[in-house]
Amino acid sequence: MIKIDNVSKYYGDFNVLKECSTTVEKGEVIVVCGPSGSGKSTLIKCVNGLEPFQAGEITVNGISVGDPKTNLSKLRAHVGMVFQNFELFPHMSITQNLAIAQVKVLGRKQEEAVEKGLKLLDRVGLKAHAHKFPGQLSGGQQQRVAIARALAMDPICMLFDEPTSALDPEMVNEVLDVMTELAQEGMTMMCVTHEMGFARRVANRVIFMDHGRIVEDDEKEAFFANPRSERAQQFLAKILHH
Numbered sequence: 001m002i003k004i005d006n007v008s009k010y011y012g013d014f015n016v017l018k019e020c021s022t023t024v025e026k027g028e029v030i031v032v033c034g035p036s037g038s039g040k041s042t043l044i045k046c047v048n049g050l051e052p053f054q055a056g057e058i059t060v061n062g063i064s065v066g067d068p069k070t071n072l073s074k075l076r077a078h079v080g081m082v083f084q085n086f087e088l089f090p091h092m093s094i095t096q097n098l099a100i101a102q103v104k105v106l107g108r109k110q111e112e113a114v115e116k117g118l119k120l121l122d123r124v125g126l127k128a129h130a131h132k133f134p135g136q137l138s139g140g141q142q143q144r145v146a147i148a149r150a151l152a153m154d155p156i157c158m159l160f161d162e163p164t165s166a167l168d169p170e171m172v173n174e175v176l177d178v179m180t181e182l183a184q185e186g187m188t189m190m191c192v193t194h195e196m197g198f199a200r201r202v203a204n205r206v207i208f209m210d211h212g213r214i215v216e217d218d219e220k221e222a223f224f225a226n227p228r229s230e231r232a233q234q235f236l237a238k239i240l241h242h
């Protein structure tokens, strides 16, 4: 579903991604972790063309992201992306937030979009909040709305960039539960997260990045039992002790 082949990226002189390669099969869940600044967000943004890259190739469902002929908005419409800070429209109700991209990007009728949005809102356990505005919901609830909004676009895969790291600890699980359900239903997912419990439960593979390189790309059992690089060992020791 996602193929990243020898991708390098620069910000000016700064080499932010260095010859990164990996593949994500349909239905696979990949957790991406690594120290701050190692390039995790950049890599995931390259996958749906939010950031350009200078070398290598990325294909999503066979479509080349870097090819200038590719219609990136069309591709992005079907690659769900969930960020740390939800990015809901503050001046729109939850229902409007769920419907707008379906109408504007996919050309669905308003009624159809609302119906689909509400169905997904129910699925993330928030049906009763449809009429509210984002500011009236907790962080965990807003993030579940953001996931429902992404799902309303019928994504072929989902990208998550630290979806729980801005949340109070007691709200983390409600979001991870929704992500776990999605994974169990067979969604292809690439998740930047340091939630190692989630990684252990749900991931097929774990990617560890350091200084712009993918230094580990392992089956999760192998990753947790015995990460090969010293950097990953140190990193794991640190986050598992907190």
Ligand SMILES: Nc1ncnc2c1ncn2[C@@H]1O[C@H](COP(=O)(O)OP(=O)(O)OP(=O)(O)O)[C@@H](O)[C@H]1O
Pocket (backbone or CB within 6 Å): 011, 014, 016, 034, 035, 036, 037, 038, 039, 040, 041, 042, 043
């Ligand atoms: N627009 C930009 N221009 C220049 N440098 C950037 C830009 N965006 C990110 N960087 C740099 O690229 C590196 C990788 O950033 P990135 O956000 O991908 O890291 P990350 O692994 O997601 O970190 P974190 O865990 O803190 O989110 C960092 O050193 C960052 O300072």
Ligand SMILES: [Mg+2]
Pocket (backbone or CB within 6 Å): 040, 041, 042, 161
């Ligand atoms: Mg990041």
